Amino acid sequence: MKKFLNTPESVLADTLAGLAAAHPSLRVVTAGEGGGGDGPFVTRASRTKPGKVALISGGGSGHEPLHSGFVGQGMLDAACPGEVFTSPVPGQMLAAAQAVDSGAGVVFVVKNYTGDVLNFRMAAELATEDAGIRVETVLVDDDVAVRDSTWTAGRRGTGATVLVEKIAGALAERGAGIGSVADVARRVNANSRSFAVALTACTTPANGKPGFQLPDDEMEIGVGIHGEPGRSRQKLASAREVATLALDAILAEPVFDRTGDESGGSEPCEVIAMVSGLGGTPLSELYILFGEVAEQLDARGVTIARNLVGDYVTSLDMAGAMVTLCRADDELLDLWDAPVNTPALRWGV
Amino acid sequence: MKKFLNTPESVLADTLAGLAAAHPSLRVVTAGEGGGGDGPFVTRASRTKPGKVALISGGGSGHEPLHSGFVGQGMLDAACPGEVFTSPVPGQMLAAAQAVDSGAGVVFVVKNYTGDVLNFRMAAELATEDAGIRVETVLVDDDVAVRDSTWTAGRRGTGATVLVEKIAGALAERGAGIGSVADVARRVNANSRSFAVALTACTTPANGKPGFQLPDDEMEIGVGIHGEPGRSRQKLASAREVATLALDAILAEPVFDRTGDESGGSEPCEVIAMVSGLGGTPLSELYILFGEVAEQLDARGVTIARNLVGDYVTSLDMAGAMVTLCRADDELLDLWDAPVNTPALRWGV
Amino acid sequence: MLDLARCRAWIEAVATAVAERKDELTELDAAIGDADHGANLHRGFTAVQAALGGDFAPETVGQALVKVGMTLISSVGGASGPLYGSAFRAMGKQLATPEADADQFALALRSGLDAVRALGAAAAGDKTMVDALGPAVTAFDDAVGKGLGFADAARAAAQAAEDGAKATVPLQARKGRASYLGERSIGHQDPGATSTALIFTALADVFR
Amino acid sequence: MLDLARCRAWIEAVATAVAERKDELTELDAAIGDADHGANLHRGFTAVQAALGGDFAPETVGQALVKVGMTLISSVGGASGPLYGSAFRAMGKQLATPEADADQFALALRSGLDAVRALGAAAAGDKTMVDALGPAVTAFDDAVGKGLGFADAARAAAQAAEDGAKATVPLQARKGRASYLGERSIGHQDPGATSTALIFTALADVFR
Ligand SMILES: Nc1ncnc2c1ncn2[C@@H]1O[C@H](COP(=O)(O)OP(=O)(O)O)[C@@H](O)[C@H]1O
Ligand SMILES: Nc1ncnc2c1ncn2[C@@H]1O[C@H](COP(=O)(O)OP(=O)(O)O)[C@@H](O)[C@H]1O
Ligand SMILES: [Mg+2]
Ligand SMILES: [Mg+2]
Ligand SMILES: [Mg+2]
Ligand SMILES: [Mg+2]
Structure with missing residues (x-):
């Protein structure tokens, strides 16, 4: 280990x-x-x-x-x-x-x-x-x-x-x-969906060895953040294909359906997009993935209003990445932009 | 790859x-x-x-x-x-x-x-x-x-x-x-020393395979940030021992010699300390390493005035970490604290 | 008859068995969970050993088991902590006498099972500890109903728990982390069911 | 005589050889550097091929070589880009005539070597491209001094460069990335010396 x-x-x-x-x-x-x-x-x-x-x-x-x-x-x-x-x-x-x-x-x-x-x-x-x-x-x-x-x-x-x-x-x-705080929290959750892909397994200190064996040319699709295997395994794919996999899964969710929008779906909808590394993936790869996510969202009529690219939610030393989209509105964006001062997220102060 | x-x-x-x-x-x-x-x-x-x-x-x-x-x-x-x-x-x-x-x-x-x-x-x-x-x-x-x-x-x-x-x-x-800016830059450099340890080799996209082979129970000591092997190889050691290795190497440098201080070395000297991951090491391990660095510096009469813990200078997907110390004074700390607004470093704004 | 000494011996035996089989439990959890079940229970029963040692002088078996439950709740975490913790706590609450006979213990076990079900909402066949605990409680009940003594009832429960744990192998998980794997959870034995069997086996061994 | 056609053929041959031996050069660099020397030169000579193609119509061998140098400088990066770039540029600056005879070329080579030395400050034995370039330049000079023609001088230079590159194996690097390895750089052939040998071999081959 x-x-x-x-x-x-x-x-x-x-x-x-x-x-x-x-x-x-x-x-x-x-x-x-x-x-x-x-x-x-x-x-x-x-x-x-x-x-x-x-x-x-x-x-x-x-x-x-x-x-x-x-x-x-x-x-x-x-x-x-x-x-x-x-x-x-x-x-x-x-x-x-x-x-x-x-x-x-x-x-x-x-x-x-x-x-x-x-x-x-x-x-x-x-x-x-x-x-x-x-x-x-x-x-x-x-x-x-x-x-x-x-x-x-x-x-x-x-x-x-x-x-x-x-x-x-x-x-x-x-x-x-407290009611309003809990409400907005639930609203963010209801508006958000994530999808993660692992290129390697992670190793818990207690176990000392990788949680599963993944051949050199395969990746796990739909993993969680606890080292468990995903829903399926497939051949390694390009960043472009991985982004497509993630966006297909996420945008199929009802919350991203735009036919009920005022514009009937002809106007883009806005999201907060996060590409988080899972711990063992360097920032440069996350930018490559984010670039693909941004391009493909644009093509699908979704505008990234705010974003985070980096290690935010990880799974020990797992090489992999997670894509999270949250359908945003003015209230959520305003709260997003509010000052924050924590070790891992800081702006406006 | x-x-x-x-x-x-x-x-x-x-x-x-x-x-x-x-x-x-x-x-x-x-x-x-x-x-x-x-x-x-x-x-x-x-x-x-x-x-x-x-x-x-x-x-x-x-x-x-x-x-x-x-x-x-x-x-x-x-x-x-x-x-x-x-x-x-x-x-x-x-x-x-x-x-x-x-x-x-x-x-x-x-x-x-x-x-x-x-x-x-x-x-x-x-x-x-x-x-x-x-x-x-x-x-x-x-x-x-x-x-x-x-x-x-x-x-x-x-x-x-x-x-x-x-x-x-x-x-x-x-x-x-321009003269003052260059001078302070040179002063920071003169006051700073780094030391890095790798647990794995990194893989360049062009080469497609790890730059060197490292047995499961060994680490490379004194690596650079270009995937080259280090000065030597040794058995894996605890975070505590790795911190000691790094601090021994860094504090032996004349710039950290405190016998010339006003107090003759009896007062602690101040440093800016950075523990940077090399790309494949998760934040939790960097905190463990930083905790050791902090404890051992304290024991050696060196006070950490400011710090950075995270991925700041990396080497693709290499698992490893670098310790950097910069001997600081009021001017350097004041400039350190000044507002900064970049993708990777942000405070005060 | 489960008196305080036997009760302590039981919990000691569980702690010993968990320590010995820690890696096996963790392996099972690695396959369909997050590779910590062994470590979790080991941490928990180490804390339980400490809690039952020293000054603690329970007057009833129930007090001892409530202590076990509370200690598990406060030291294990994960899914198994609150579940096992609540089970022991519920069992303990049923047992207000210095010692418990087989009838009393059967009732207590039933309360333990109910507590796990109430908290975790798992049904039989969901591939959880319930698949070992449920059959064990029933087997103990049945044995007592047939007039068998504590030792035989405990042995029957242990056997039923073992069988129940093994029977989780072909199941697809519907609760806990393993459920995330969908069909990929099939073919592995549930770690929680396995540790439940270990607990009943320890009980039976105390009466050997 | 190196006329424009032969000069172009030479550079083409270098580009082809670099493309073919890219992985070998990178492997050498992986051992004691950062595994990019093959990729660097491949990028550079691909750019050079593009720059020498199309509209570019040099009137002298010198203009062509200056173009090669400038293109390497603007496309390679790393240590080898400025070094090889400056070498070709310096050589080109020496050659103001449409074609270069062996005497002229010997002088040009000498300027190229001087440029590399001035920029990189490497001495013989530092385990760099200088350990192939130096002997090659001397061999070319010597051959010309002995009255041999361009073809023979080029062949002698190629041989000297090859020998020089091989002789870097036992050396400890004192310049470039390999120097960071200290004694661990011993036992590997220097990638830059290897590519220098490749360049002279391509020159000799053009005269075969
Ligand atoms: N809802 C539930 N009801 C009953 N048992 C459960 C439930 N969820 C999980 N379990 C049991 O908990 C075990 C896992 O325990 P453990 O690994 O310690 O916790 P975690 O899953 O949080 O890592 C599973 O094997 C299963 O038997
Ligand atoms: N100071 C120097 N003088 C001459 N040649 C050098 C010097 N430093 C490096 N080199 C040559 O450059 C080669 C490495 O080139 P390359 O890998 O393309 O660049 P980098 O080292 O920047 O990755 C070395 O093998 C060596 O021959
Ligand atoms: Mg678990
Ligand atoms: Mg867990
Ligand atoms: Mg290189
Ligand atoms: Mg390089």
Whole structure:
């Protein structure tokens, strides 16, 4: 296993130590520490302004900068990192909620995975019933590679999480109430779809070897962000073809259907587009992919109003990329443009 | 070769197309285009303010976000990307200089590689003699893995390039003259040293296979950013040991000797510290490494005043990391903190 | 009769078996999940061992099992943490006496299963721990109904859990991470069902 | 006598040889450099072919060679672009007549070598193209001094360049990227010296 680490067991603690050393704007609370719970959490260094709704997210580690890298002004108030690819525990979420609730309540942004859903559900119960904190839970489920049906655990939460956190975070920063913050978060999620392709498997520190074997001339289509294989495997394709695969899957979703638009679909619709690397893919390849996405969207009558290209939602050291589109409108774009100051996303401040 | 690309030949053009699509704040001029030269270059979308010294850098591609990702307010005025790992050509640099010179002159920031040095030297001649542009050239040579002697081409230019571009860019933005801008750039370079370790080789698109073979339990010590093997090979070590290796090499350099300090070395000295991934290493591992660097620097009486952790100077898809330290003072920190607005580095705006 | 000593021995045995079979569980999870089930349970039962040691002096089997459940909830994470945690907690809540006889334990097991179902909403055949837990609970019930003692009931439950776990191989997953694989989940044994079988086998072994 | 037709044939032959041996040159560069020397020269000589085709109608061998040099400078990049570019440019500047005899060409070669030395500051034994170019220029000179004709001088130069390139194998590099490897550069043939030999071999072949 070729990784910079000390021991597989200390990966989470050591990552958080480095994060804390790098970002004085963050406060890393380790398990059991003053105010700490059953696991570590990360908050802004400053306390939540009275009356501001607090945004908390969390999930297994291995997706950095998600979520800790998005803690800061205009985005998250706290992040609860679990062990690599393992949901954090309820006590950890509860402690984070108690640390950042200003009285205005807490919105949990939860990626739709059984573990995250169950643990956050328990945390919400504890926070509401025992700690008297008002909690709204927003599920993110944007991955079109998984059919949302009674036959699955539902679509996975992936790239849209960044968009939800940014936009809901901006609204919370403006002083909106918990209902509005949760509503806009749900709207971003409903408007967003993602699709990812892997060129290599990733290696969890605990396992020490790649999660699956992929021949030199094949790629996995429709992967998630936990190293699991995708829905299918096919021959390596060009960036152009990969972009087409992703856009075909995403734009087939009803939310991108433009026949119901005022213009009947003759005017372009606007999106926020993200091409995120999965951890082992260099930026230059992401630009190549984004260039294809931009060109093909243009040809399909979709305008990219804003974009992100880089590593935002990752899967350890997996070589691969995810395309996320969020159908945007003036409100969402305005919130997108609002100042944000986090380790991984910063503008306007 | 597992990469997102269309053809190996179109990697540079396709990367630039994606860059242009992603960043409206940049202007990508392709070879031969209006005002274009013998190769592409990237400038800010807005013209250089009259009287502002222009900063231009360039070099082979494959180090993204270096250099194009650092074009923007407070940093570069133009970047000249060559083919992957191949220096750009003089005509390209000349065209870039003509495009961004406001009359106050141009500073070329050149990483110390024979190809870059020779091509920029020719460009400087052309710019000065034929185009009447005042040119200062600043060489960056911070890599301690290479001994600077008549026995080598001199130390390589690596991580310090980012720091030079940021700090000199800030001074240029404040309206300083070409001499001062070049001076501060040289001072940053003189104060900076880097050391890199590779866990895997990288694969150039043209070659299609890894540049060297590295057994599963070994790493290359003292690598550059062009896929070349390092000075030596050794068994994989922990993040802690890798940090020690890097810091031992860097802090042995005279510039970090504190016995000449006012305090005689009893007071800590301040540095800007960067841990940059080489392209295939995920952020979490960089944080682990940074945590070790921070802890060990503290123990050695060195204070990290500012830091960068992420992919800033890369080597295609190489798994590995580079540690860069720049001995800082109030002037350098003040310029570091000045607003910057580029695709890859942004704050204060 | 499950008294406190046996209860502790059971949980110890589970912890030991998890430690031994950690890599096997993780391998199974690597095939159709995210390669952490072994690590998750190992972390959890290590915490449980610590929680049951030291000052903790439960007076009833129920208190001990509630502690096991709470500890799993607070240390495992993932899907299996809340599920196993709730199961043990629900079982413990049923058992207010210092020791539990087979009838009491049958009821407790039923509560455990209900808790898993309520939380995870998995049905039989969804390729989850329910496919081992369900048959085990039924087998224990049936054995008790036939007048068999704790030891025999536990052995029957263990066998049913083993069989249930094996029977997950040809199933297509409909819950948990494995469901993302669609048809590609077929042909692999569910890690959670496997660990459930391990838990019942440990119980049976305590009575050997 | 190198007339314009032969000069064009020479450059064509170089372009063809570079295209054929591109991968070999890149392999050599992969071992001690950055794996692009073949691609660099291929890009350069493809541009040169285009530049010498079409409307371009040089009146002297010198004009043709200056064009080759300028085109290499503007299309190759890397270390070899300015070095080879300057060499051809310097050679061309020496040759103001429609055709060049062996004496003139010897002088031109000497200028080319001087240009490479002036720009790259490499000495003999530094494991660079100079280790092939230097001996080739000397051999051409010597042959001309001995009264041999262009063809024989070119053949001698090609042989010297080949030998010089092979002799770089045991050397430790002191210039260019290979110097970063220190002792690890020993045991590999220098890519630039190899391509220099290729250029002289192409010249000799034109006179065969
Ligand atoms: N909804 C569910 N109901 C019951 N069991 C489930 C459910 N979802 C997952 N599981 C069980 O959890 C196991 C996976 O546990 P684990 O790997 O520890 O958590 P995670 O899937 O979060 O990584 C699966 O093998 C399955 O048996
Ligand atoms: N200072 C120098 N003087 C002469 N030749 C040099 C010098 N530096 C490098 N070279 C030659 O250039 C060759 C490498 O060319 P190339 O691979 O195209 O450029 P780069 O090293 O920039 O990738 C080396 O093999 C060597 O022969
Ligand atoms: Mg997990
Ligand atoms: Mg090169
Ligand atoms: Mg799992
Ligand atoms: Mg080279």
